[in-house]
Amino acid sequence: MTRPIPAPERLSQGEFIALIAMLFATIALSIDAMLPALPEIAQTLTPDAPNRAQLVLTSFVFGMGLGTLVAGPLSDAFGRKPVILFGSALYCAAALACYFASSLELLLVARVVQGIGSAGPRTVSMALMRDLFQGREMARIMSFAMMVFTMVPALAPLMGQGVIALSDWQTIFLVYIVFAAITMVWLGLRQPETLPPPARRPLSVRALAAATRELFSHRVVLISILCQSLTLGALFSMLSSIQGIFDLRFDRADQFPLWFGVIAVLSAFGSILNAKVVVKVGMRRMVTASYAAVLALTLLHLALVATGLMPETLAFAAFVAWGVAMFGMMGLTIGNLNALAMEPVGHIAGLAASVISAIATVASVLLAIPVGQAFDGTALPLLAGVSVFIAASLLLMRRA
Numbered sequence: 054m055t056r057p058i059p060a061p062e063r064l065s066q067g068e069f070i071a072l073i074a075m076l077f078a079t080i081a082l083s084i085d086a087m088l089p090a091l092p093e094i095a096q097t098l099t100p101d102a103p104n105r106a107q108l109v110l111t112s113f114v115f116g117m118g119l120g121t122l123v124a125g126p127l128s129d130a131f132g133r134k135p136v137i138l139f140g141s142a143l144y145c146a147a148a149l150a151c152y153f154a155s156s157l158e159l160l161l162v163a164r165v166v167q168g169i170g171s172a173g174p175r176t177v178s179m180a181l182m183r184d185l186f187q188g189r190e191m192a193r194i195m196s197f198a199m200m201v202f203t204m205v206p207a208l209a210p211l212m213g214q215g216v217i218a219l220s221d222w223q224t225i226f227l228v229y230i231v232f233a234a235i236t237m238v239w240l241g242l243r244q245p246e247t248l249p250p251p252a253r254r255p256l257s258v259r260a261l262a263a264a265t266r267e268l269f270s271h272r273v274v275l276i277s278i279l280c281q282s283l284t285l286g287a288l289f290s291m292l293s294s295i296q297g298i299f300d301l302r303f304d305r306a307d308q309f310p311l312w313f314g315v316i317a318v319l320s321a322f323g324s325i326l327n328a329k330v331v332v333k334v335g336m337r338r339m340v341t342a343s344y345a346a347v348l349a350l351t352l353l354h355l356a357l358v359a360t361g362l363m364p365e366t367l368a369f370a371a372f373v374a375w376g377v378a379m380f381g382m383m384g385l386t387i388g389n390l391n392a393l394a395m396e397p398v399g400h401i402a403g404l405a406a407s408v409i410s411a412i413a414t415v416a417s418v419l420l421a422i423p424v425g426q427a428f429d430g431t432a433l434p435l436l437a438g439v440s441v442f443i444a445a446s447l448l449l450m451r452r453a
Contacts, residue, residue, distance in 0.1 A: 064244060066194075072244060073182060073198040075236045076137070076174040078205040079144070080117065082232060083171060084110055085209035088296045089310055090222035097222075098157040105157065107293040107425045111418050112161045114289060116168025117175060118414030124172040125180060125407025126261055129254045133181045134246050140173015141237045145230045152226040167229075174236070176410050183395050183402040184247035189332045191395065195388035196328035206380070207317035210310035254401070264401045268408055276453045277394035280340070281413035283442040283449075284386055286420030290442075291379055293425030294435045301430040303369050316376045323384025336389035337453055343385040344447040350378050351443060355436040372432060379439070386446075 064072065087094075087109055095103035120140065128136040147167035154160035186194050216224050254260060268274055295313070300306035323343075331339055354375050357363035363371065391409070398405040424438035 068243065069185075070194065070197045072236075072239060073178055073194075075239065076178040077198060079141075079171055079174045079233060079236065081205040082209050083113055083167065083229060084292060085206045085313070086213035086216075086225050086228070088210050088292070088313065089214040090217060090225060091296050092300070092306070093217065093222045094157075094160075098160065104426050104428060107428075108157075108161055108422075109164055110293055111289060111422050111425070112164040113168040113171070114414060114421075115418045116165035117171050118168070118411050118418065119165070120169035120172025121176045121407050121414055122411035123407065124176040125402075125404045125410075126256060128177045128180055128248070129401070129404055130256045132246050132248050132250075132253065133177050133184070134240065134244065137173045137177045137181075137240060138237055140170045140177070141233050142170070143167075143173070144170030145233050146170070148226040148229040148233075152223050172410075174233075176406050179391060179395070179406040179410070180402040181244075181247050183399055183406070187399055188392060188396050189336065192331050192336055192389050192392035193328055195392065196324045196331065196384065204318070207314040210313045214310045254404075261404065264404050265408060268398055268401065268405055271394075271397050273397065273453060274394045274405075274409065276449050277390045278409055278412050280446045280449050281387065281390050281409070282416035282420065283446045284383070284390070285413055285417035286424075287379065287439045287442040288383060289417055289421035290424035290435055290438050291376070293421060294428045294432070295376070297428050297430070298372070298432050298435070302432060303372070305369070312373060316373060316380055319377045320380030320384065323381035324388075325384075327385050327388065331389060336393050337450065340386045340389050340393075341447065341450045343382050344443055344450060347378050347382045348440065348443045348447055350375060351436060351440050355433070355440055358431070358433060358436060 091106045091109070092103075094109055095106035099105040124136055124140060144167055147163050147170055150163035151160055151167060154163055182191055182194060212228065213222075213225055216222075216228060254264075296306075296309055299309040299312065305312065327339060354363075354371060357371075358368075394409050395402060395405055420438075420442065424434055427434035427438075
């Protein structure tokens with residue numbers, strides 16, 4: 054007779070949300086704290102091709118996508134906590150290598166490895182949540198975590214600028230190590246393992262292939278992956294270009310961390326709204342409405358900029374407002390898309406989280422790099438690229 058698998062132990066909801074937010078924040082901190090450093094990285098390591106400094110962001114995301122592919126299956130076989138802790142340790146080792154990197158090429162390689170390590174906290178935390186929650190309740194918990202997580206993008210550029218003012222841009226990587234160490238200790242001491250040994254799935258190529266085929270047999274999973282790829286592509290395109298736009302288009306480089314913080318805080322409305330209404334309205338309607346609203350705003354902004362009809366006195370305020378809408382859209386879409394995709398595949402949550410995140414992340418980088426490298430000192434390439442990505446996402450959701 055098979056013994057029933059015991060229900061996982063739980064932290065209090067408040068502590069669990071805060072811990073998940075910290076795990077998510079590893080990614081935001083690793084990207085956003087680097088934004089104020091891009092001009093100095095360009096000047097130090099690639100003065101002849103300053104746009105190449107953006108690759109410090111996308112190389113990390115690319116590595117995260119690669120690591121995501123294996124983190125989930127490993128967590129299905131060995132448990133959630135060991136994989137998160139191992140990934141965090143690799144992340145710290147790579148951050149130390151970044152600190153000592155003497156060329157852009159070495160820095161990019163170390164950033165890819167750092168991204169691979171970050172896949173542990175990022176991906177497995179999704180499976181950990183799915184162990185405890187599902188469907189709209191998972192989307193609700195994720196929205197609360199995103200509200201806390203929003204404060205990291207708000208503060209990370211300020212932190213990066215402060216570190217550069219006190220020391221140099223390389224010291225930012227030491228801050229990453231301290232942040233990851235704190236999260237590792239918290240997780241290790243407080244969070245119970247959510248996948249007991251009887252529920253684990255041994256590593257097997259045949260079993261992984263069968264589970265992957267099952268995953269892709271769900272139409273909602275395929276649409277979610279495509280939409281996440283396009284949505285994250287829009288996000289990473291914006292992150293690659295936004296510091297340069299503040300500097301070259303608006304001559305506000307020194308104010309960039311403050312304004313980026315304002316954008317991040319105001320955009321928290323997306324997560325707050327989603328947490329309040331997603332259970333009643335449903336995930337599909339929330340995502341579709343968000344895409345429609347942001348697409349309309351982006352096309353309007355693009356038309357005004359391209360035709361020269363944007364009043365110069367309103368240009369900066371309009372760009373900030375558009376940035377708030379873009380970041381707010383993330384809180385209204387990404388969590389819901391993940392919850393939609395994970396709902397039918399709870400029994401293979403680790404592998405599902407890995408495959409979904411890996412494909413979406415790597416695809417988003419491939420979409421974002423051309424947009425970022427097309428930066429010409431204006432917002433036009435960014436607005437055009439985002440318009441295409443969001444329009445495609447909206448069409449996909451209407452077919453869901």
